[in-house]
Amino acid sequence: MSEDIKFVEKEHVVIRFSGDSGDGMQLTGTLFSNISAILGNEISTFPDYPSEIRAPQGTLGGVSGFQVHLGSSTVYTPGDEADVFVVMNPAALKVNATGIKKNGIIIFDVDSFTEKDFEKAGFTSSNPFQELNISDSIQLVPAPLSSLTKESLSGFDFDLKTISRSKNMFALGLVCFLFNRPIEQAIHFLENKFKKKADILKANIKVLVDGYNYGQNIDASISIFQVNKSHSIKPGTYTNINGNKATAWGLIAASKKSGLQLFLGSYPITPATDILHELSERKDMGVITVQAEDEIAGICTSIGASFAGNLAATSTSGPGLALKSEAIGLAVMAELPLVVVNVMRGGPSTGMPTKTEQTDLLQALYGRNGESPAVVMAASTPDNCFKYAYMASKIALENMTPVILLTDGFIGNGSSLWKLPKLAELPEIKPPYVTPEMKEKVKVTTRNENSKIRYWAIPGMEGFAHRNGGLEKDYDKGAISTDAANHQKMVNARQQKITNIAQQIPELKVEGCVDADVLVIGWGSTHGHLISAINSLKKENKKIALAHFNYINPLPKNTAEVIRSYKKVVVCELNSGQFATFLRSQVEGVHFYQYNKVEGQPFTVLELKECFKNFLKN
Amino acid sequence: MTTYTAKDFKSDQYVRWCPGCGDHAVVASLQKAMAEIGVNPEQTAVISGIGCSSRLPYYVSTYGFHTIHGRGAAIASGVKIANPELTVWQITGDGDCLAIGGNHFIHSIRRNIDLNVLLFNNQIYGLTKGQYSPTTKKGFATKSSPFGTVERPFHPGELVIGSRGTFFARALDVDIKTSVDVMTAGAQHKGTAVIEMLVNCIIFNDGAHGWLAHKDERADRMIVLKHGEPMLFGKENNKGLVLDGFNLKVVTIGENGITEKDILIHDAHSEDYTIHSKLILMKGPDFPIAMGVIRSVAEETYDDAVHHQIDEIQNKTSIKTFDELLGTLENWEM
Numbered sequence: 001m002s003e004d005i006k007f008v009e010k011e012h013v014v015i016r017f018s019g020d021s022g023d024g025m026q027l028t029g030t031l032f033s034n035i036s037a038i039l040g041n042e043i044s045t046f047p048d049y050p051s052e053i054r055a056p057q058g059t060l061g062g063v064s065g066f067q068v069h070l071g072s073s074t075v076y077t078p079g080d081e082a083d084v085f086v087v088m089n090p091a092a093l094k095v096n097a098t099g100i101k102k103n104g105i106i107i108f109d110v111d112s113f114t115e116k117d118f119e120k121a122g123f124t125s126s127n128p129f130q131e132l133n134i135s136d137s138i139q140l141v142p143a144p145l146s147s148l149t150k151e152s153l154s155g156f157d158f159d160l161k162t163i164s165r166s167k168n169m170f171a172l173g174l175v176c177f178l179f180n181r182p183i184e185q186a187i188h189f190l191e192n193k194f195k196k197k198a199d200i201l202k203a204n205i206k207v208l209v210d211g212y213n214y215g216q217n218i219d220a221s222i223s224i225f226q227v228n229k230s231h232s233i234k235p236g237t238y239t240n241i242n243g244n245k246a247t248a249w250g251l252i253a254a255s256k257k258s259g260l261q262l263f264l265g266s267y268p269i270t271p272a273t274d275i276l277h278e279l280s281e282r283k284d285m286g287v288i289t290v291q292a293e294d295e296i297a298g299i300c301t302s303i304g305a306s307f308a309g310n311l312a313a314t315s316t317s318g319p320g321l322a323l324k325s326e327a328i329g330l331a332v333m334a335e336l337p338l339v340v341v342n343v344m345r346g347g348p349s350t351g352m353p354t355k356t357e358q359t360d361l362l363q364a365l366y367g368r369n370g371e372s373p374a375v376v377m378a379a380s381t382p383d384n385c386f387k388y389a390y391m392a393s394k395i396a397l398e399n400m401t402p403v404i405l406l407t408d409g410f411i412g413n414g415s416s417l418w419k420l421p422k423l424a425e426l427p428e429i430k431p432p433y434v435t436p437e438m439k440e441k442v443k444v445t446t447r448n449e450n451s452k453i454r455y456w457a458i459p460g461m462e463g464f465a466h467r468n469g470g471l472e473k474d475y476d477k478g479a480i481s482t483d484a485a486n487h488q489k490m491v492n493a494r495q496q497k498i499t500n501i502a503q504q505i506p507e508l509k510v511e512g513c514v515d516a517d518v519l520v521i522g523w524g525s526t527h528g529h530l531i532s533a534i535n536s537l538k539k540e541n542k543k544i545a546l547a548h549f550n551y552i553n554p555l556p557k558n559t560a561e562v563i564r565s566y567k568k569v570v571v572c573e574l575n576s577g578q579f580a581t582f583l584r585s586q587v588e589g590v591h592f593y594q595y596n597k598v599e600g601q602p603f604t605v606l607e608l609k610e611c612f613k614n615f616l617k618n
Numbered sequence: 619m620t621t622y623t624a625k626d627f628k629s630d631q632y633v634r635w636c637p638g639c640g641d642h643a644v645v646a647s648l649q650k651a652m653a654e655i656g657v658n659p660e661q662t663a664v665i666s667g668i669g670c671s672s673r674l675p676y677y678v679s680t681y682g683f684h685t686i687h688g689r690g691a692a693i694a695s696g697v698k699i700a701n702p703e704l705t706v707w708q709i710t711g712d713g714d715c716l717a718i719g720g721n722h723f724i725h726s727i728r729r730n731i732d733l734n735v736l737l738f739n740n741q742i743y744g745l746t747k748g749q750y751s752p753t754t755k756k757g758f759a760t761k762s763s764p765f766g767t768v769e770r771p772f773h774p775g776e777l778v779i780g781s782r783g784t785f786f787a788r789a790l791d792v793d794i795k796t797s798v799d800v801m802t803a804g805a806q807h808k809g810t811a812v813i814e815m816l817v818n819c820i821i822f823n824d825g826a827h828g829w830l831a832h833k834d835e836r837a838d839r840m841i842v843l844k845h846g847e848p849m850l851f852g853k854e855n856n857k858g859l860v861l862d863g864f865n866l867k868v869v870t871i872g873e874n875g876i877t878e879k880d881i882l883i884h885d886a887h888s889e890d891y892t893i894h895s896k897l898i899l900m901k902g903p904d905f906p907i908a909m910g911v912i913r914s915v916a917e918e919t920y921d922d923a924v925h926h927q928i929d930e931i932q933n934k935t936s937i938k939t940f941d942e943l944l945g946t947l948e949n950w951e952m
C-alpha cells in the first residue's frame with residue numbers, strides 16, 4: 001500500500017453507487033453492505049431504481065442507484081448526503097448530483113464521460129460537473145473503469161457485453177480498497193453467488209482484485225475511510241435483510257408457530273412482488289403461493305384458504321389495495337383471519353411505482369363500504385417487517401379479523417441488520433378454535449361475549465357445519481337477517497372486537513427528552529429519519545421527543561394520555577396529513593401541527609431538523 | 619361406508635326463491651347427487667357469489683360460504699387448494715359467473731382446479747330485477763334493454779372449451795334424472811367440472827328455455843349424450859347425429875339407407891374438442907340441444923400439482939424447521 005495514503009477514521013459514512021439499470025449497481029451495493037456488516041458495521045441501505053427495466057443506455061430514465069450508510073454506532077437511515085459517490089455515466093451524475101457532502105468524493109468512470117454520453121444525458125457542454133454547479137470542495141476522481149475492466153478480462157473469451165457488465169466488480173474492488181475492506185470477504189460472497197457458473201466467477205474475481213489493486217495506484221491525495229466496528233449493537237447472530245423478505249419470513253414464522261399452512265394469494269405489483277417471490281421459494285416450509293389472475297383473485301383465493309383453515313395472506317401495493325377493498329369487507333363481515341400486506345408506493349392511480357410514500361393510510365382505515373373496521377398496523381424498519389408481519393398474523397388469527405400491514409417501498413426494498421430470532425422465543429399464537437363440547441351448539445356468529453371474538457370452526461370438523469357469508473347475520477342464530485336492531489348489535493360487536501385489541505398491543509412509548517417542549521409524532525417507515533433528527537437536536541440540548549406508532553387501528557390505549565401531556569404536537573408523514581386527520585378524530589382537544597412531504601422520497605434528517613427548530617422556536 | 623339420502627343434505631333454512639323458480643329443482647337434484655356421491659356433508663364446502671342461485675349454500679347442510687359478486691370461483695379455488703380433502707362446489711349464475719366473474723371463471727378452468735361448478739343459466743339478472751346478462755339472446759327486451767339488447771351472447775360451453783376445460787355437461791332444471799347424473803359425474807371428475815343448468819326464471823325470463831322444455835316435444839328437442847353410446851334421440855329414439863363433411867347432421871334411422879351403425883358414437887374423453895364444440899353449439903329447430911356430459915377429459919389438477927411440488931421439495935430438502943431456514947441466510951456474529 002502506498003505510503004501517501006491517509007486513513008481517516010469516521011463514525012458514519014454514506015456511499016452511493018449509481019449507473020445504468022444494467023450496470024449491476026444493486027449487486028455492487030448489496031455486496032459492499034454485507035461485507036461491511038460482517039466487519040461489524042451497522043448498516044442501512046436504500047436502492048432507488050427506475051420503473052424501466054432497461055431504458056436506453058446512458059439516459060436519465062435508466063439510472064439506478066444504491067445507497068448505504070455505514071456506522072460504528074447506531075445507524076437509523078440510509079443517510080441524506082453521500083460522502084462517496086461512485087458514478088458510472090453522466091446520466092447517473094445528473095440524476096444524483098444533489099445530496100453529495102461538501103467534502104465528498106465523486107469517483108467516475110471517465111471512459112463513459114465522452115461527448116456522446118454528455119449528449120445522451122442532456123448536457124449541453126463538455127463539462128457536466130460545471131454545468132451541474134458541483135462545488136469545488138468536492139473531490140473529483142476520474143477512473144477508467146470500463147477500459148481497465150476490458151484489460152483485466154483480455155485473457156478471457158467473453159463478448160463485449162459480458163465484459164462491460166463486469167465493471168461493477170471493478171468498482172466494488174476499488175471501493176473495498178478505499179474503505180479498507182478485506183477483498184477475501186468479497187470473494188467469498190461471489191463464490192456463493194456464482195456457485196454454478198465457474199467461468200463467470202473466475203472473471204468476476206479477476207476484475208474485483210484488479211479493481212482493488214488499482215486503488216493503490218490512484219491519486220495519493222485520496223483518503224481511506226476507516227469505519228470501525230459498532231459497539232452499540234446487541235451481541236448475536238446477524239444478517240442483512242430487506243423489508244419484503246423480512247415480511248415474507250415473518251409470515252412463515254407465524255405459520256410454523258401456529259401450526260397452520262401458510263397460503264399467499266397475490267398478483268405481481270411493484271414494489272410488493274418480492275414478497276410473492278420470496279414465499280414462492282419456500283415450498284420447503286410448506287408455503288402455498290397462488291399467482292392469481294388479478295388483485296381481486298389474489299385476496300379472494302386467500303379468503304377461501306382462510307375459510308378452509310389456513311393462515312392466509314395477500315400482498316400488494318396501493319392500486320391493488322383499492323381493488324381488494326370489497327373482499328377485505330367480506331373478511332370483516334365473515335370474521336375470517338387474513339393478513340393484507342400493502343407495500344405503499346407513490347399514488348394516486350399508477351402514480352410512481354418505484355418511489356415511496358405513506359399515502360394509503362386512510363385507504364387502509366376507511367376504504368371500504370359500510371361500517372367495516374379492520375386492524376391497521378405499520379412496520380418501521382426493514383428488519384422489523386419480520387416482527388410486524390408476525391404480529392399481524394397473530395392478531396388476525398387470534399381475533400378472527402383482517403389485518404392490514406403497511407410497509408412501503410423505502411423499507412420494503414431497503415435493508416438493515418437483523419438479529420436472527422429463534423422460533424421458540426416468539427410469542428404463542430392461539431386461534432379461538434371451537435372445542436369438542438361446543439359441538440352442535442355453536443353457530444357461525446357465536447362469539448366470546450367479553451372479547452367479541454367468534455369461534456373458528458373449519459370445514460371438515462364434524463358437528464360444526466355452518467354457512468358464512470357477506471350478508472348480515474343474526475347475532476344468535478347465525479342465519480341471514482335484515483332486522484334493524486340486530487344489525488346495530490352486529491355492527492357494534494365487530495367494532496368492539498377491534499377496539500378490544502388495544503389491550504393486546506404494547507403501550508405507546510416516547511423516545512427522547514422526557515419534559516420536551518415539542519412532541520413529534522410519526523408512524524411507519526419514517527422512524528429512522530425522525531429519531532436521527534431528534535437525537536441530533538438532543539445533542540444541542542433541545543427539548544424534543546418522538547412518539548412513533550406501529551399500531552394505528554386500534555391505537556395503543558395510552559395514546560390520548562401521552563399526546564395530551566405535551567404543549568406542542570407535530571405529526572410528520574409522507575402524505576398530506578392522513579395520520580394527523582385520523583388522530584384528530586381519535587384524540588379530542590389537541591392542536592396537531594403537521595409536517596408533510598409527498599415527493600416519492602423519504603424525509604431527510606436535515607429538513608426535519610430545520611422543521612423542528614422552527615417549532616421549538618415559536 | 620355411510621350411506622346418505624338427499625335429506626341428509628337439506629338445511630333447516632326457509633327457501634327464499636320465487637315459487638315456480640327453476641332453482642328449486644336444481645337444489646333438489648344437488649341434494650340427491652350429494653347423497654349419491656356419498657361424501658360427508660362436513661367434508662363438503664359449497665361456495666357461491668351473488669345472485670338468486672348464489673343463495674343455494676343456505677339450503678344445503680354442508681359447510682357453505684356465500685361470498686361477493688363474481689368472486690365465487692376465486693374463493694372456491696382458495697378453499698380447494700388450501701384443503702384438497704374437501705369436495706368443493708361452486709354455485710353461480712350467468713351474471714355472476716360470466717360478467718363480473720368472467721376472469722375468475724376462465725382462469726379456474728384453465729388451471730383445472732378440482733371444483734364442481736353449477737352454472738345456473740336463466741339468461742337474465744333476477745335478483746336485481748330483470749336486466750340482460752351475458753347469455754341473454756340478442757334482441758331480447760329487458761329493463762336495461764327496453765328496445766332489445768344489441769349485445770351478442772356467450773355460449774358458456776364455448777368459453778369452457780376456450781379456457782381448455784376438461785369437463786362440460788348440461789342439464790335442464792326440470793330433468794332431475796339427467797341433472798343428478800351430470801352432477802354426480804362432475805363431482806367424480808378430477809378437475810374443474812362445469813355443469814350448465816338451463817334454468818327458468820318465472821318472473822323475468824319465463825320460457826327462456828321453453829322451446830326445449832316443452833313437455834311433449836322435449837324428446838325430439840334434446841339429446842342426452844352418454845360416453846360410448848350412439849348419439850340417438852327422439853320420441854322413438856330413431857333420430858341420430860352423423861358427420862356430414864365437417865358438420866353434424868340430424869338423420870333418421872331407416873330413412874335414406876341410414877342404419878344405427880352410421881350414427882356417431884359419443885366420445886366425451888376425446889382430447890380433441892372439435893365434436894364437443896359442435897355439440898355444444900347445436901340449436902333448434904334444426905338440431906336438438908345437447909345434454910349430459912359433453913366433455914370429460916382426464917388431466918392433472920392444479921391442486922394436486924401444487925401439493926405434489928411441495929411434497930417433492932419437502933422430501934428432498936434438509937431444511938425442516940424455521941430455525942434451520944434461518945441458518946441458510948448469510949450470517950455472522952456481532
